[in-house]
Amino acid sequence: MNDDIGQHIDEMIRQEDSGTRPSGQEAFDDLEPDQIALLLESLPLDAREHAWFQVPVESRADVLVAMRAEPRDSLLRLFDSEALDQLTSSLDAESLIELADSLPDEVVDIALARMDQRQRHYYEQSASYEDTQVGRYVDHELLILPHNSRVRDATRLLRRTVPEHTGHLWLINRTGHLAGAVPVTRLFSAREAQPLSELIDDEIEALNAGLDLKEATDRFELAAVPALPVVTDEGILLGRMTQSLALETLHEHYEAQLMATAGLDEEEDLFAPVMRSSRRRATWLGINLLTAFLASWAIGLFEGTLEQVVALAVLMPVVASMGGIAGSQTLTLIIRGLALGQITTSNVMPLLKKELSVGGLNGVLWAIVIGIVASIWFNSAAIGLVIGLAIVINIAAAALSGVLIPVLLERLKIDPALSGSVILTTVTDVVGFVAFLGLGTLVLL
Amino acid sequence: MNDDIGQHIDEMIRQEDSGTRPSGQEAFDDLEPDQIALLLESLPLDAREHAWFQVPVESRADVLVAMRAEPRDSLLRLFDSEALDQLTSSLDAESLIELADSLPDEVVDIALARMDQRQRHYYEQSASYEDTQVGRYVDHELLILPHNSRVRDATRLLRRTVPEHTGHLWLINRTGHLAGAVPVTRLFSAREAQPLSELIDDEIEALNAGLDLKEATDRFELAAVPALPVVTDEGILLGRMTQSLALETLHEHYEAQLMATAGLDEEEDLFAPVMRSSRRRATWLGINLLTAFLASWAIGLFEGTLEQVVALAVLMPVVASMGGIAGSQTLTLIIRGLALGQITTSNVMPLLKKELSVGGLNGVLWAIVIGIVASIWFNSAAIGLVIGLAIVINIAAAALSGVLIPVLLERLKIDPALSGSVILTTVTDVVGFVAFLGLGTLVLL
Structure with a gap:
């Protein structure tokens, strides 16, 4: 399947670059609407526009239904009133419910007015459920x-x-x-x-x-x-x-989770216009900036120490990053457990105990390794001692946060896959810097 | 489903804590083998062991088949030769192929010897395919x-x-x-x-x-x-x-991807023994340590500068973290595109252009914000200028790496979901620190 699409993508982009535009509509004869949808999503906006007019008219509604919301909107913007008119005449209740959010209200009304009474009834029934509920996607073709x-x-x-x-x-x-x-x-x-x-x-x-x-x-x-x-x-x-809907749902669910870890939306267009894409990503960068400034503030508390022992500045990323990685391992395991319904009030404590033990062991192990390297690098046993202790403290804090943050978020009905990682990194950064530079102030000055 | 399991988990842990052990095997009458498997995986090792003996004997093979490899092994270790004997007598070809890796070779041989010729033939047929290939999981019940x-x-x-x-x-x-x-x-x-x-x-x-x-x-x-x-x-x-197998496969595939982002294995036991779990996670921490030391080394190049301008040390995390976040957004989008087969040789360039534009816009926007904050904080326009420039450079480098790293990894047949993020962070850390401290050396000294 993927190879087929790949060839079509290359062909469409070649047409675009060379300015040749076949007028026929045979280009996609061998593809299903789902595949045409994926193909269109893979094209830069200009090429997508031209490819769209090669999609057979009778498949267009199905292709639009199969597309992600954002690239679909990029195509619907090309529709003049005649094209919209043609589209609405071929929609059944299930297609209209998928497209409704992308269409102007008056177009939805026209489409509804054109349906027979039964389809209109189906539409109203489906529309009474949220887009996360089974009722919205009911298939009415049954015996x-x-x-x-x-x-x-x-x-x-x-x-x-x-x-x-x-x-x-x-x-x-x-x-x-x-x-x-x-x-x-x-x-x-x-x-x-x-x-x-x-x-x-x-x-x-x-x-x-x-x-x-x-x-x-x-x-x-x-x-x-x-x-x-x-x-x-x-x-x-x-x-x-x-x-089949279950399969599609599962696919979208996990894709959304993977995208959410980077603050992205599953419906995001690979070729979204630069302005729109920038604006949306700016939010996530802004949230992250606040947490980064928090880390800077923690470091700023120890400016005097840093001035005297510059080696601490050099080694700071090691402390923060070991905590971040150890914490994200625990976090990922717990988020999976929560998603599977495996974690209840009664097994959080045994889990915490286990993760703290694992963190303790790895903390001590890497504290020794890092301590030795740092001692040799800066020719100071005291620096080795300080970073070793900081590593143990930060990895323990990471294990604790890795269990407790997602459990608390879940209880507050916030998706831990979305925000767990940002909060965790903030904790491990701040704890890491304070432990490291605090101990440095005590031991080295 | 999840709620049912939750209640059973609590009940089993309560039994374990209070030392009451019902001898009967009615505890799981209302659960499917898949659900019992999930329940067992959710229990600490002691409670899991006791719960296991409450699983109806006739369901045990199916439960083992449904479990993840590692928690399953924790149970198979409890089997004496009599229990293994009983297990092998009830396995068909499809169950044996799932369990074969967890069983000693001689037990597999006994199980095979007990099967009728047709089942043995099915087993050998399936075993001739890899565990990533459809042939291994063929269902033979068909008309x-x-x-x-x-x-x-x-x-x-x-x-x-x-x-x-x-x-x-x-x-x-x-x-x-x-x-x-x-x-x-x-x-x-x-x-x-x-x-x-x-x-x-x-x-x-x-x-x-x-x-x-x-x-x-x-x-x-x-x-x-x-x-x-x-x-x-x-x-x-x-x-x-x-x-149904497609649904299960999709589930496991994405779970493996989410686990891989933290260097974890999908088969990992939530309650793995501390020693084993520590040993496995140590590897990922070790890899990360190398990249963290690389970042430290980059900072170490500018020790002299840091001694004179300690504000640079305070602001370092902001530069690294903005680059890391911007890069991971691009990376995630590209990894999804690669997984969907959307990215070919002909659309990498337009994508790179778009991501660089988005990165450029966000780089300039946040460079201004961060520059102003830093200028005020340290009362120095020069510091604001230095960090602003460093942010622009690092976010541009992040966009470039976010596109090119996964595309290159894919071409080298390395799963970008597994290692893309580590490599990207290393690039943004090193580029960020060198740009920031290098510019600092030029402008501020």
């Missing part, structure tokens, strides 16, 4: 039967067009409540007149539409079924969530 | 028919026990080559005597058994089917890969 149907009713229904991922038929009672799921494969060994209610798969547990999308993917890892039914609080069947 | 079968043959087969995830029947020719996939749902609208070859779903593309597991999950995101067939280079059908 539903009254709960008192028989096998022959099911086989008759299955003779018509069958939606993708159809592994189950869904039974509802007269009030629309989910009454059970019947695996299609069970129909073969059943009698024509047998009630479907006798073929229900008891292991299918419905997802509440208010459930967090990420938690829903965990259910799929356990359940191993192509789709799960989605119901309201009252148990009314809204539709289903497919395992 | 296979000769390519010239008719609909009535299929319905007859489906009347027997049907494996989970059965969305397709697989057709093979006389030599065992995959001849097509027939969706079960298409059987309903077909005639009894119709050849299955007329019902083949053309969109199912087989996975080569040598394919990388992560790349296979990408195929699932595109294909949206419950299972894909796995074939040898010659096209012989080995079995299938399920979408």
Whole structure:
């Protein structure tokens, strides 16, 4: 897959550079909408614009749905009213809900007005859930039967067009409540007149539409079924969530986590306009600057000491960096544990004890190594002693913070993956500098 | 799911603390093997050991298979020869291949000797693939028919026990080559005597058994089917890969990436013994120490300057840290792009240009802010000028390294997620210190 895309990217950029613009729309015949979306996201803005007009008109809505919000917006800005008009005429409820935030309100209204009543109803239902909730992404293409149907009713229904991922038929009672799921494969060994209610798969547990999308993917890892039914609080069947959506959700979740560690948004455009990109990144740099100034302030407390023993200034990064690294190891382990639901009030203490022991051992080990190197470098056993002690203190503080910071953030409902690392580094910088320069003041002056 | 596990964790630790040990094995009746595995991983070693003996004997093999390698090994060490004997008697080829690395060779041999010929054949087939390849994890429970079968043959087969995830029947020719996939749902609208070859779903593309597991999950995101067939280079059908495995693979892949950023292994035990854990983390700290000493060495070049202008020592962390943060933003964006296959030879230059522009803008912005703060703090416009210039240089160097380091690592077949960040920080530290202290020497002395 990736190689295909790579070749297309090179081809598009070559066209752009040479100024040749094929007028046809065959360029992407071999690609799925998801792949075209990825390809467009990989192109600089000019080339992206020209590539867009080579996307077959009938795939455009699907391609836009598959794109990340920001690069998608870069394309929607190119739409004149005629193009918007064409787009809205081809959207169903599920596509519109994905694009709604990127479209002007009046365009959404036009699209809604053009839908049939059922699609409009689906749209309003989905829109009543947050974009982190299962209910927003309900798939309405499923085969539903009254709960008192028989096998022959099911086989008759299955003779018509069958939606993708159809592994189950869904039974509802007269009030629309989910009454059970019947695996299609069970129909073969059943009698024509047998009630479907006798073929229900008891292991299918419905997802509440208010459930967090990420938690829903965990259910799929356990359940191993192509789709799960989605119901309201009252148990009314809204539709289903497919395992494919679970896969996509998991992908986006982790990508967002990796991006968040650098203060970036998952929807960020690889080729975002320079001004926009700069403005957004400036915030993260600004937050970091505050913590860096805090570290500087800690150092500033010991200006007098530094003036007399310049070796301390030279060795400062070693103390801060060993604390930062040791702390981020503990932090990462704890963040994973929290994400998996492995960490509870009762095992935080044993964990803290273990991490402090590991930190203690590594602290002593590296304190000896660094102490010896520093003693030789600056020809002073006292400097070796000072940095050794500072390393032990800072690595212990790092282990303590590595456990406690994410646990506290989680309790305050702040995502530790987002801010844990910034807070931790601030702690290890300040503790490291104060310990090192403080001890230096006591021992060396 | 997570809440359930949390309660069990607390209960198990309470039992351990109070010394009460229920002898029964009902404790985990409401949990799936995957959940029991997670629960065991969440317990300190003593409590884990006692909880293990409450796991129903018939679930133990599945629980071990579901566990991460390291906590699993902590349990296997408790097995006496009788327990190992019991375990091996209940393993099929797919479970044995998962456990083989954790078991002594002679135990694997015994387990193999006990299997029937078909399972042994499956084992040897799987073992001939690497643990990153699809072939190793082939699922052999699937419904296979000769390519010239008719609909009535299929319905007859489906009347027997049907494996989970059965969305397709697989057709093979006389030599065992995959001849097509027939969706079960298409059987309903077909005639009894119709050849299955007329019902083949053309969109199912087989996975080569040598394919990388992560790349296979990408195929699932595109294909949206419950299972894909796995074939040898010659096209012989080995079995299938399920979408559930894709979900699990994706989960593990990203977890490994997040752990790797802190030099940790995905298989790491939350409660690893202190000695082992310390030894492993020491390596990462050692690597980091070398880079920290490199930074110290760079500072050491300017000892004379630092002695005369101690303000430079105070402000050093600001320069290094702004470069590190700006660089890691670029790095993270590029690593994502590389993982998605978005970055090719033809768009590296436009990307570099964009990142340098973003870096330039932010460099100038923050250089002004930091310059003003530093001028006021140390009452010296010259210091403000020096740090401002150093910030511009370091953020530009960060943007350059943030693009080039991961692209080069990828070309050298080194995972940029693993080592990109260490190398980048070393560059921004050294460039930052040399620029800042070098300019300080020129301007301030």
